[in-house]
Amino acid sequence: MKTFLxxxxxxxxxxxxxxxxxxxxxxxxxxPARELAADWQPEPGQGEYVLHASDCVACHTAEGGEPxxxxxxxASPMGTIWSTNITPDPETGIGxxxxxxxxxxxxDGIARGGTHLYPAMPYENYRLMKEEDIRALYDYIxxxxxxxxxxVQETHLKFPFNLRFGIRAWNWLALTxxxxxxxxxxxxxxxxGQYLVEGPGHCAACHSPRTPFMxxxxxxxxxxGFLTGGVIDGxxxxxxxxxxxxxxxxxxxxxxxxxxxxxxxxxxxxxxxxLVVEHSLQHLTxxxxxxxxxxxKGLDGAEVELPKSFAATGPTxxxxxxxxxxxxxxxxxxxxANPDMPxxxxxxxxxxxxxxxxxxxxxxxxxPELQNNHLxxxxxxxxxxxxILNGAEMPGTAKRPMTLRMQGYRDRMSDEEIAExxxxxxxxxxxxxxxxxxxxxxxxxxxxxSH
Amino acid sequence: MTDLPGYPSRRSxxxxxxxxxxxxxxxxxxxxxxxxxxxxxxxYQREYLNADEWAFIMAATARLIPSEDDGPGAIEARVPxxxxxxxxxxxxxxxxxxxxxxxxxxxxxARGWQTPLNxxxxxxxxIPAFNAWxxxxxxxxxxxxAAKQQDAALTSLQKGDVVLAPELREFxxxxxxxxxxxxxxxxQYGGNHDMQSWVYIGFPGARAAYREWPERxxxxxxxxxxxxxGERA
Numbered sequence: 001m002k003t004f005l006x007x008x009x010x011x012x013x014x015x016x017x018x019x020x021x022x023x024x025x026x027x028x029x030x031x032p033a034r035e036l037a038a039d040w041q042p043e044p045g046q047g048e049y050v051l052h053a054s055d056c057v058a059c060h061t062a063e064g065g066e067p068x069x070x071x072x073x074x075a076s077p078m079g080t081i082w083s084t085n086i087t088p089d090p091e092t093g094i095g096x097x098x099x100x101x102x103x104x105x106x107x108d109g110i111a112r113g114g115t116h117l118y119p120a121m122p123y124e125n126y127r128l129m130k131e132e133d134i135r136a137l138y139d140y141i142x143x144x145x146x147x148x149x150x151x152v153q154e155t156h157l158k159f160p161f162n163l164r165f166g167i168r169a170w171n172w173l174a175l176t177x178x179x180x181x182x183x184x185x186x187x188x189x190x191x192x193g194q195y196l197v198e199g200p201g202h203c204a205a206c207h208s209p210r211t212p213f214m215x216x217x218x219x220x221x222x223x224x225g226f227l228t229g230g231v232i233d234g235x236x237x238x239x240x241x242x243x244x245x246x247x248x249x250x251x252x253x254x255x256x257x258x259x260x261x262x263x264x265x266x267x268x269x270x271x272x273x274x275l276v277v278e279h280s281l282q283h284l285t286x287x288x289x290x291x292x293x294x295x296x297k298g299l300d301g302a303e304v305e306l307p308k309s310f311a312a313t314g315p316t317x318x319x320x321x322x323x324x325x326x327x328x329x330x331x332x333x334x335x336x337a338n339p340d341m342p343x344x345x346x347x348x349x350x351x352x353x354x355x356x357x358x359x360x361x362x363x364x365x366x367x368p369e370l371q372n373n374h375l376x377x378x379x380x381x382x383x384x385x386x387x388i389l390n391g392a393e394m395p396g397t398a399k400r401p402m403t404l405r406m407q408g409y410r411d412r413m414s415d416e417e418i419a420e421x422x423x424x425x426x427x428x429x430x431x432x433x434x435x436x437x438x439x440x441x442x443x444x445x446x447x448x449x450s451h
Numbered sequence: 452m453t454d455l456p457g458y459p460s461r462r463s464x465x466x467x468x469x470x471x472x473x474x475x476x477x478x479x480x481x482x483x484x485x486x487x488x489x490x491x492x493x494x495y496q497r498e499y500l501n502a503d504e505w506a507f508i509m510a511a512t513a514r515l516i517p518s519e520d521d522g523p524g525a526i527e528a529r530v531p532x533x534x535x536x537x538x539x540x541x542x543x544x545x546x547x548x549x550x551x552x553x554x555x556x557x558x559x560x561a562r563g564w565q566t567p568l569n570x571x572x573x574x575x576x577x578i579p580a581f582n583a584w585x586x587x588x589x590x591x592x593x594x595x596x597a598a599k600q601q602d603a604a605l606t607s608l609q610k611g612d613v614v615l616a617p618e619l620r621e622f623x624x625x626x627x628x629x630x631x632x633x634x635x636x637x638x639q640y641g642g643n644h645d646m647q648s649w650v651y652i653g654f655p656g657a658r659a660a661y662r663e664w665p666e667r668x669x670x671x672x673x674x675x676x677x678x679x680x681g682e683r684a
Contacts, residue, residue, distance in 0.1 A: 335663045337674035350677040353660040412681035 023165045026114045029104040032131045033180025042132065047140020050133045053200040053288070054126065055280035059083045062152075068141075069093070069148040074120050075233050077214070079157040081120045089147035102138045103131075107179050109171060116167035118155065124174055124216050125202035130181050133200065174215035184221055186298060189287075189306070193295025194221055196288055201280075206230055206237035206272065221299065235271050236378035240296050247296040249372070253307035255293035260286065261311050261400035265321065265364040268394050268404055270375060271383060282397035286310070311399045321361040326430025327371050331358040344424020347417055351409055360429040366404060371429035381422065381436045385444040388418050410448075415441040489644070495532060498539035499571060503592075507578045508534055510594040514601045515630045523647040525630055533633030533642030543571035556617030566618040570625055577615060577622035584613045637679045646684040649676040 051057070060083045062071035070085035070093075088095040094102065094112070101112040109116060109123035117123065126134075160166060181199060183191040197203045198220050207227045208218040218225030229239030239245045246267070247255060254264040262269035262277035269277045281289060290310065298304040323331065333341065334349055335358050341349075348356075356362045360370040370376050375383050391408035413421065415438040422441070426433035490496075497505055508531045518524030525531070537543060545564075554565045566573065581604075582592040588607075589600045596604065607613050608623050615622060633642030635649075637657070643649065649656055656676030664672055675684045 337664075337672060339674055341674075346674075346683065349660065349674065350658055350681065350683065354658070358660070358663065409681075417681075 029108050030179045034131045042136035042139055047136040050137040052280055052283040058275050058279040060086050066148045069150040071152040076120055078161040081118050081155045082153045085150050085152055087145050087148040088142050089149050092149055092151045099138050103134055106134050116164045122202040122205045124219050127179055128181055128199040173213050189291045190295045190298055193291035196292050206232045207240050234380050234382040236380045238374035241299045252293045252297050253310035256289045257311040260289040261397045262394045263365050266369050268368040270392055274394050278395050318364040323359040323361055327359050330429045334358040344420045347421040376425050377431050377433040381440055382444055384422055385441050390448050497535050500535045504578050506594040512630045516634055522651040528634050528642055528647050529644040530630055530633035530642045533640050534629050536641045538571040545569035556620055568618050573622055577619040580615050639680050646676045650684050
């Protein structure tokens, strides 16, 4: 009996010690993928470019706030996470951080002082960035960004997510990959694209599915789940590989045009992707956007045909899009204008057809096509409902300065009518997706009312 | 074959039959939706016009676009509501018009508004003056005359045989124009109730999508109109 109690006591003590160690022993931070020479200097402009490519501004800038001064609310399934001030202000920003501390935040998710960052910070992806780029980014922020004194709201998630040391265990599951970039070696251009997509671009943060533990299921090209599509905050981030994906459906120059301008012959960026184009991708070189497009095209081994240019300036011929048999059938029905058509078709005729046309093909570079449009047919119906209710806007970009705007129809259609319309759109022109209910619409309407 | 979305396909028809009559209404019809009927013109709460003016507008518009024969008249289309609401709005007060002088009552009509009065004031002053003329000439105020006499009185007004003050010379013109506007304007302004005038003339309303139709000669476009606020008829 005494021996038994001693064993129990010993185990309990070991458990407590292990737990205390888990909570208090500092985590080993990763070594750099490559040691840089002592006199290494970034290329002029390199750090600023990495800042754009990594889209730091989008999260680390509050609505109407100073760039990079933090304070944006980021919705997560666990609660609201407030982004931090990453200007070099010593008190409220990262002015006191050493380069090693900065790198640990980027590749291990560990802030100065050992606090674990919530993985809303995509260190799973930044872990794949080159040492040179991380260093250039650090130098740029410290030397060229003006410090902004801005104490941001502290993140307070509910138990157990408020216990940040738990992220240490999460990182055992999520950070199984090595630090640094591992090119596939298809071509220099595609390798460059792979690097931008995997690392700074952190595309997998939205476009890869999540594991049951909410880690990215596929962070690099060698992972099966990589870019096979995810759901983020009620939006479908569509698959960027495989049958039916835009990467396979669109030519390389259309993919590149979408990245650089938020629009192409088929579609218009929306929601989070619109922000990515606005804050990040439009600031990259044509070559880099082309590189990402080429990488995505060739991800599953498809032939990559490189265009000479894309999204050319000046007058550009925009041939009228062709449609297929299913598209023609729906178009013919709409054009007949028979009063006995279904209510959804009538509502399309009354509200949408002027821009998206009877064949649902829209107009290249301006109005998105609705046939095989992932926003129309996605598993998540909230975005489609929201666009119909509230409209949508893609801001102008350097290469395509026109703002594209769709008006909202919240005053023109009831919840029941929008449900009929959305359900019809999800079956028209050969689309195959489920129905939308008036309750679904009411939910989105109420949510957008409160904003 | 390709099944058209929303149309019951052969398969869905079979399914629906198997499931029983409860499913027979799978797709809603696209025809007019049921809109709640507005208050009758007698119970309508006027925004600008007084009782005598309202009686005049009711009677005059009913003669300008009569309800006899085919098609809706001004009364069915609720034109008086349109005129009342317009006169209460920035049209009635000429808010964004150039209203400084000089005003020349003898100027050519092509030279525009030639009175210091705004449209609401023109109606307010002209209706009693015209009613007085009707009493003198036909023995009763306009609203109480027989239809034939009303037509004669309006004809006199149009021809300028009714002597009105120089600053009221636009009265006939705006009465006729506002009546037509109330008949054909979008229903959100109170007239063209249920888009009756659009249905009558075959105007499809605010749909803006007839690209495939201009070359279909002598084929009637079959779909009813839609209003700016989305009503269907």
